Amino acid sequence: MTRATAVILALSVLALAVAHLVLPLDPMIALRRSDPATATLLLTQLRLPRTMLVLGYGAVLGTTGAALQAVFANPLASPDITGSSSGAALGAVLAGYWFGMTGPIALAACGGAGAIVALALLLTLAGRSAAGPSLLLAGLAISLAAGAATSLVLALAPSPFAFYDSFEWLMGSFVDRSLPQAAVALLPAAICCLLLLRRARALDLMALGEDVVASLGYRPRRIGIEIVALSGVAIGACVSVCGAIGFVGLIGPYAGRLMTRGHPGRALVPSGAIGGALLLLADLAVRFGPAGRTIPVGVLTTVAGTPLFVWMVIRMRTRVAA
Numbered sequence: 001m002t003r004a005t006a007v008i009l010a011l012s013v014l015a016l017a018v019a020h021l022v023l024p025l026d027p028m029i030a031l032r033r034s035d036p037a038t039a040t041l042l043l044t045q046l047r048l049p050r051t052m053l054v055l056g057y058g059a060v061l062g063t064t065g066a067a068l069q070a071v072f073a074n075p076l077a078s079p080d081i082t083g084s085s086s087g088a089a090l091g092a093v094l095a096g097y098w099f100g101m102t103g104p105i106a107l108a109a110c111g112g113a114g115a116i117v118a119l120a121l122l123l124t125l126a127g128r129s130a131a132g133p134s135l136l137l138a139g140l141a142i143s144l145a146a147g148a149a150t151s152l153v154l155a156l157a158p159s160p161f162a163f164y165d166s167f168e169w170l171m172g173s174f175v176d177r178s179l180p181q182a183a184v185a186l187l188p189a190a191i192c193c194l195l196l197l198r199r200a201r202a203l204d205l206m207a208l209g210e211d212v213v214a215s216l217g218y219r220p221r222r223i224g225i226e227i228v229a230l231s232g233v234a235i236g237a238c239v240s241v242c243g244a245i246g247f248v249g250l251i252g253p254y255a256g257r258l259m260t261r262g263h264p265g266r267a268l269v270p271s272g273a274i275g276g277a278l279l280l281l282a283d284l285a286v287r288f289g290p291a292g293r294t295i296p297v298g299v300l301t302t303v304a305g306t307p308l309f310v311w312m313v314i315r316m317r318t319r320v321a322a
Contacts, residue, residue, distance in 0.1 A: 001259045001260050001266070001270055005259060006270075009259075009270060009273050009274070009277075010273065012277060013055070013273050013276055013277050013280075016277050016280040016281065016284075017051055017055050017276075017280060019280075019284065020050075020051045020054060020055075020280045020283065020284055021043070021047055021048065021051045022047075023284065023287070023288075024287070024288070028042070028043070045178070045179065046176070048179070049177050049178055049179045049181065049182040050174045050175075050177055050283070051280075052182045052186060053174050053177055053181075053182050053185060053186070053238075053241065053242055054174055054276075054279050054280055054283045054297075055276045055279070055280060056182070056185070056186040056189060056190070056238070056276070057174075057185070057189075057238045057242055057245065057279060058248055058252070058272075058275040058276035058277070058278055058279030058280065059193070059272040059273065059275055059276040060189045060193060060234045060235065060238050060272070060275070061078075061079055061235075061238075061245065061248040061249040061252065061275045061279070062248065062249060062252030062253060062256065062271040062272040062273070062274055062275020062276065062278075063193045063196060063197075063234075063268050063269075063271055063272035063275070064079055064192075064193070064196070064230075064231040064234055064235055064249060065077070065078045065079055065248075065249030065250060065252055065253040065271060065275070066252070066253035066256055066257070066264060066267045066268050066271035066272075067196050067199075067203065067227050067230075067231055067264075067268060068082060068084075068119075068227065068228075068231055068249075069253050069264065070203040070206060070207070070227075070264030070265065070267075071203070071206070071223075071224050071227045071228065073206075073207070075253070075254065075257075075312060076139075076250070076309075076312065076313070077139075078247065078249035078250035078253070079115075079231070079235050079249040080143070080244065080245075080246040080247060080249060080250070081139045081140075081143070081250065081309075082118070082119060082122050082139045082142070083118040083119075083121070083122060083139050083141075083142030083143040083145075083146055084115040084116075084118045084119050084122075084231065084232055084235050084236075085115070085143075085235060085239055085244040085245070085246070086118065086142065086143045086146035086147050086150070086244060087114040087115045087116075087117055087118025087119070087142070087146050087232075087236075088111040088112065088114045088115040088118075088232075088235055088236040088239035088240065088244070089111070089114070089146070089147075089150055089170060089239055089243065089244050090114050090146045090149050090150045090153070091110040091111045091112070091113050091114020091115070091117075091236065091240075092107045092110055092111040092114065092236075092239060092240040093150050093153050093154060093166065094110065094114075094153055095107055095109075095110035095111075097153060097154065097157040097158070097159060097162050098153065098157065098158075104180065104181055104184035104185075104240070104241065105184055107240040107241075108184050108185065108188060108236065108237040108240045108241070109236075110236075110240070111235075111236030111237060111239050111240035112188070112232055112233040112234075112235075112236030112237055112240075113232075113236065114146075114236060115231070115232035115233070115235045115236040115239070116228065116229055116232030116233070116236070117232075118142050118146060118232075119228040119231065119232050120228065121142055122138055122139060122142055123224070123228065125138040125141070125142075150170070154166060168243070168294065168296055169242075169243040170243050170244065171243060171244075171296030171297075171298045171299060172242060172243040172244060172245035172246075172296050172297045172298030172299075172301070173242065173243055173294075173296055173297065173298075174242055174283055174297065175294070177241065177242070181241050182241075184237070184240075184241065185237050185238045185240065185241040185242065186237075186238075188233055188234065188237045189233075189234040189235075189237045189238055192230040192231070192233050192234035192237075193230075193234055193272065195226075195230050196227065196230050196231070196234075196268060197268055197269070199223060199226065199227065199265075200265035200266065200268055201265055202218050202223050202265070203223075203227075203264045203265035203268070204263050204264060204265035204266065205218065205265075206220065206223065206264070207262075207263075207264055243296075243298065244298065245279070245297060245298045245301055246298055246301055246302045246305060247301050247302055247304065247305020247306065247308070247309065248275050248278050248279055248282075248301050248305070249275065250305055250308065250309060250312075251274070251275075251278060251304070251305055251308055252271045252272070252274040252275030252278060253267060253271040253275075254308065254312070255270070255271070255274045256268070256269075256270040256271030256272075256274055257271075278301070278304075279297070279301070282297050282300045282301050282304070283297050285300055286300060
């Protein structure tokens with residue numbers, strides 16, 4: 001990726017973040033004229049946490065998606081397809097509705113644990129460097145099992161309103177999130193992503209094979225475990241606050257690899273930036289949706305990501321057949 005491309009990407013993300021913070025502009029201007037104090041409160045206590053979460057969560061999905069794809073040597077290994085998002089949701093639901101752990105930190109910890117368990121199970125079932133069909137089937141099985149378990153936990157929860165309360169969250173939502181919630185989700189996620197970036201060179205070398213990585217002093221198995229653990233904690237922290245959002249972790253790394261000519265380690269930063277930009281666009285579209293109707297942002301990302309996913313599966317099948 002050239003320096004000019006990096007600058008354009010950074011400025012584009014910054015412009016989208018500013019637009020997400022201030023739009024729609026007319027109600028904010030009207031409120032500013034009538035009640036400046038309330039307008040400032042609205043901007044800092046409602047819009048700012050939402051923008052921070054949208055940008056941060058998108059960056060986490062892009063970065064962890066690129067890291068997982070490098071570890072599994074498979075372009076289909078996004079957080080949602082590997083089952084880590086579903087595992088994080090299950091962990092957070094269990095903690096909140098069955099164990100009474102309603103604190104943001106406890107929910108984030110349980111969400112991270114659920115994501116790590118899902119990724120560890122994927123490693124066990126499909127193995128590292130799994131072929132496309134094996135990874136797809138194993139990830140699908142884990143996602144379906146975790147989704148069914150989440151539904152069962154909600155159905156049997158002591159609260160009869162558990163399903164209703166958690167619907168928007170399960171589909172991905174940034175509405176009415178506070179600054180403390182943003183901090184609980186983004187601080188551990190940011191630390192994990194920074195640690196992932198420190199392993200960028202190792203991820204680049206892993207594309208050459210485990211023997212090459214080992215000859216240069218790295219331990220491939222240890223790197224794989226570290227990537228899985230760091231990705232699980234980052235995804236779990238965000239899912240516990242905002243719910244599961246699909247396909248951003250697939251689209252972002254795909255575009256990031258194109259920008260870095262296929263280098264998985266170098267793709268981490270652009271994948272995170274593109275993931276943040278995609279989620280900002282999706283949430284802006286939700287904000288300008290029909291009045292009185294709340295469209296979960298995860299629905300839009302799934303609608304946008306499904307055609308790309310289908311195309312990637314067809315392309316991989318064509319390569320195998322050739």
